[in-house]
Amino acid sequence: MQRILSITYREWKRIFSLPVHYWVLVVMPPLLFFFYSFIYYNQKIEDLPFAVWDEDHSSISRTLTFMLEQSASIHIVQSINSETELKQLIQEGKVMGGVHFPKRMESDIYSKHPVHVTLYTNTAMLVPAKVIYKDAAQIIITGGSGVILQKFVKQGMSKQKAMALVQPIRMQTYTLYNPDYNYQQYLAPGLITVALQMIIIMVAVLTINYEWKTNTMYELAVLSNNSASNIIVGKMIAHTTVSWINFVLITAVVYPFFNLTHAGAMGKFFILYTLLTLACLGIGMMLSAIFKDIMLASDMGLFYTSPAFVFSGYTFPRWAMPWYDQYYANIMPYTAFLDGYIKAYNMNISLGYALPEIIRLCWFIVISFPLAIFFLQRQLKTVTA
Helix, strand or coil, X not given: CHHHHHHHHHHHHHHHHCHHHHHHHHHHHHHHHHHHHHHCCCCCCCCEEEEEEECCCCHHHHHHHHHHHHCCCEEEEEEECCXXXXXXXXXXXXXXXXXXXXXXXXXXXXXXXXXXXXXXXXXXXXXXXXHHHHHHHHHHHHHHHHHHHHHHHHCCCCHHHHHHHHCCCCXXXXXXXXXXXXXXXXXXXXXXXXXXXXXXXXXXXXXXXXXXXXXXXXXXXXXCCCCHHHHHHHHHHHHHHHHHHHHHHHHHHHHHHCCCCCCCCXXXXXXXXXXXXXXXXXXXXXXXXXXXXXXXXXXXXHHHHCCHHHHCCCXXXXXXXXXXXXXXXXXXXXXXXXXXXXXXXXXCCCHHHHHHHHHHHHHHHHHHHHHHHHHHHHHHHHHXX
């Protein structure tokens, strides 16, 4: 234990004295955390430029235009006269979408003839297009139903009976866990935690082979009594405790500043965060013990961690990916962490629901650290030979 603590103390000094460590572990994290969070500071997509092509010029088309302008996501900036003009505005990036009210729309509605209102969206920009479609479609359908409802009421039908004819099925929706579609609450934590995985693995990749580069491996071998397990455990303790500094930064500074805190979820977050840290440290130290060449080990670590966010299922469901992509996603600790984080922190439910993810993270730890010890012990034989 004394040798492990000595190695831990030595590693702390290296973390805060070597630029390759303190720049990545201490300086960069707060900059990245605030940078990612400020990207989504406005939280929601609002006032997207929108065009109206109105060939009806009726009270209904004017009412629908007014209702579209009142929505949070749409801001009408152009009145146009043709589809060609609308497509040109979309191509020039001046509008994100538009709507076409056809001729005789009002008279056709009152005559119970089908009316085709056309909604245009620029799906080259997927998220704004979906936001516009969601709000515009709801307004147009609601507005059309309102016109028919008024007509039935004017004909002497009771409002309840008219409503039953206009809307025979009523649907109530409950949007759980992020009801405002807040992009800051959705994306900022994901970007912060995937950056942490990359930071921890890339630094852990240097924990062993950088000793060779700085010609300090013999000193470390003597301090550890030529024991790879002493070295791995001592360095693991040092880097885990330093990673807790970043946890405090996230939960005590970044999350409160951007109102991302969920009461009662911090303890669960801490457990998952610590398991992610240990899993990343194990993988990084294993690579560092296998590859003495720093560039090769760093390239392996970068290749392994770079696609974590894409493959995690955060922006596209994993079940919809090809089987080989799903397999690749499951050999990264971030995937298991993210699934557990969504349950335990975003949804703020019992940690028991995240037990499968906790077990998967533990497997990364159980496999990687023994392998790191095995390969490092082989290297130590050459030091004392």
